[in-house]
Amino acid sequence: MATRMQEPTYLILAALASGPQHGYGIMKEAEQLSGGTRRLQAGTLYAALERLTGEGLLTTDREEVVDARFRRYYRLTDDGVAQLTEETARRRSQAHVVTQRLRAAGLLARAVDVLTHPSTPPAIQATS
Amino acid sequence: VTGPLESRFRRLIALYPAGHRAVYAEDMINALMDGARPGQRRPHLRTTVDLLKGAAAAWILRFRARGRGWQRVAAPPAVAVLALLILGIHSIGATFDALDGAQFTPYRGRLAVVVLLPHLIWLPILVAAAVGLRRPAMWAAWVVGIGWPLLNTASGVSGWAPSFLGSPDQFPWLPVALLAAAGLGVERGVRQGFQALGRTGSLAAVLGVLILGLTLATGPAGPQAPPPAGTLLLGPGPAGPQLSPDAALLLLIIGLALLVPVCLGAAGLTGRSRVLATVTAVGALVLLAGGYTWSGSSNWYWNLRLQLSSTVPLTLLICSLIAGLRTVRAKGSPGSDLSTAAPPPA
Numbered sequence: 001m002a003t004r005m006q007e008p009t010y011l012i013l014a015a016l017a018s019g020p021q022h023g024y025g026i027m028k029e030a031e032q033l034s035g036g037t038r039r040l041q042a043g044t045l046y047a048a049l050e051r052l053t054g055e056g057l058l059t060t061d062r063e064e065v066v067d068a069r070f071r072r073y074y075r076l077t078d079d080g081v082a083q084l085t086e087e088t089a090r091r092r093s094q095a096h097v098v099t100q101r102l103r104a105a106g107l108l109a110r111a112v113d114v115l116t117h118p119s120t121p122p123a124i125q126a127t128s
Numbered sequence: 129v130t131g132p133l134e135s136r137f138r139r140l141i142a143l144y145p146a147g148h149r150a151v152y153a154e155d156m157i158n159a160l161m162d163g164a165r166p167g168q169r170r171p172h173l174r175t176t177v178d179l180l181k182g183a184a185a186a187w188i189l190r191f192r193a194r195g196r197g198w199q200r201v202a203a204p205p206a207v208a209v210l211a212l213l214i215l216g217i218h219s220i221g222a223t224f225d226a227l228d229g230a231q232f233t234p235y236r237g238r239l240a241v242v243v244l245l246p247h248l249i250w251l252p253i254l255v256a257a258a259v260g261l262r263r264p265a266m267w268a269a270w271v272v273g274i275g276w277p278l279l280n281t282a283s284g285v286s287g288w289a290p291s292f293l294g295s296p297d298q299f300p301w302l303p304v305a306l307l308a309a310a311g312l313g314v315e316r317g318v319r320q321g322f323q324a325l326g327r328t329g330s331l332a333a334v335l336g337v338l339i340l341g342l343t344l345a346t347g348p349a350g351p352q353a354p355p356p357a358g359t360l361l362l363g364p365g366p367a368g369p370q371l372s373p374d375a376a377l378l379l380l381i382i383g384l385a386l387l388v389p390v391c392l393g394a395a396g397l398t399g400r401s402r403v404l405a406t407v408t409a410v411g412a413l414v415l416l417a418g419g420y421t422w423s424g425s426s427n428w429y430w431n432l433r434l435q436l437s438s439t440v441p442l443t444l445l446i447c448s449l450i451a452g453l454r455t456v457r458a459k460g461s462p463g464s465d466l467s468t469a470a471p472p473p474a
Contacts, residue, residue, distance in 0.1 A: 022158075022159075023155045023156065023158070023159035024158065024159040024162040024163065027163065041174065041175060041178035041179075041182075042156050042159050042160050042163070042175070042179065043178035043179040043185075044181070045182075046152045046159075046182055047182040047185035047186055047189070049152065050151070050186060051185075054189070070155060071155065071158065072152075072154075
């Protein structure tokens with residue numbers, strides 16, 4: 001079953017790689033992971049959260065009330081970690097093939113330059 | 129105090145299914161409010177569209193879950209596999225008849241295609257399902273299972289149309305076709321079906337269906353020539369292979385003894401009850417054959433085949449119903465895998 005994972009799904013799972021997050025935390029984390037290019041909206045996020053929970057990739061970690069506000073934290077299940085790992089490996093392998101093609105075409109220097117000096121640093125910072 | 133922005137978000141979230149709202153509504157409101165700008169009074173158009181899309185996705189998720197649940201109840205994988213195998217064998221029987229051109233003298237050209245295709249198609253459907261082309265196989269099963277009887281009935285060529293519910297002398301086409309089609313709708317259903325039957329059960333099912341199907345298709349012909357309408361499974365042509373009635377009866381007993389325990393097992397019957405039910409079914413066949421012979425019937429085997437051709441698929445239907453009800457009782461209502469946790473604290 002090698003169905004390709006959609007970008008929002010990948011970002012949601014990746015946002016939870018560093019630990020449990022609540023909904024808004026996932027949105028911010030996903031934005032950072034995409035280098036600011038992708039901003040998940042609440043409708044997309046919660047539809048995906050329900051689907052991924054049903055598929056057994058996510059589960060509720062805990063629920064808290066902070067400043068009279070309800071927060072539900074989500075975390076990856078073992079299946080979720082496995083799927084995320086598999087998808088990351090697939091993307092890495094794809095990137096490797098593209099890099100080889102760029103090298104073969106003599107465009108590698110430019111590609112390395114783009115990779116090492118991206119316009120937006122892909123820093124990953126956990127938000128609490 | 130709820131501000132105007134939060135009220136508007138809540139109005140949009142009210143479009144989501146109740147189960148989704150019970151779990152996610154408060155968390156969604158907080159995420160939306162956290163993402164809003166200070167002083168914002170209305171949701172952005174982009175956010176509104178996204179929330180509407182999310183609501184549609186949540187409803188679709190539920191409808192799909194219900195569909196899958198219905199399919200699991202209507203056609204538990206093990207029974208769906210048996211239905212497919214029986215239809216595959218029906219295809220083999222039809223092929224035997226198709227090879228005997230004499231039976232199809234009135235049906236030539238396009239008409240022969242309309243008449244024969246729904247019978248012959250099940251073997252390709254079975255092969256397609258086996259090699260992983262589940263969806264095309266499923267759609268073909270739905271189209272052929274429902275479409276062709278309708279087409280044939282409408283065309284007025286009812287003589288060779290697959291019967292809808294079956295009569296004593298007809299193969300009950302529609303229920304078995306629907307079981308197979310619904311079973312193909314379940315993702316990995318065919319594989320799960322064979323897994324549920326187990327290695328021995330799968331082997332017994334395939335052998336049992338092969339023996340029953342081929343015996344019914346190649347056994348001694350009845351008094352009528354050609355055989356009654358819609359009974360392709362029953363109709364060996366004059367040029368087809370012919371078994372003696374005694375040999376055919378023995379094969380039918382072996383076929384039933386292999387298939388019946390598998391059907392009963394799929395319906396959840398185990399241990400001594402299953403053995404008892406199998407012995408009863410096979411014993412009933414022997415008694416029926418004995419009764420026909422004792423009454424001096426010259427075409428006792430023909431009558432026996434008429435009975436079997438409807439009772440075997442009908443037994444499958446009953447097993448499916450029992451297995452489906454057991455599934456519902458064991459797992460609660462279909463689609464119960466969707467999270468419906470209690471509402472969060474205020």
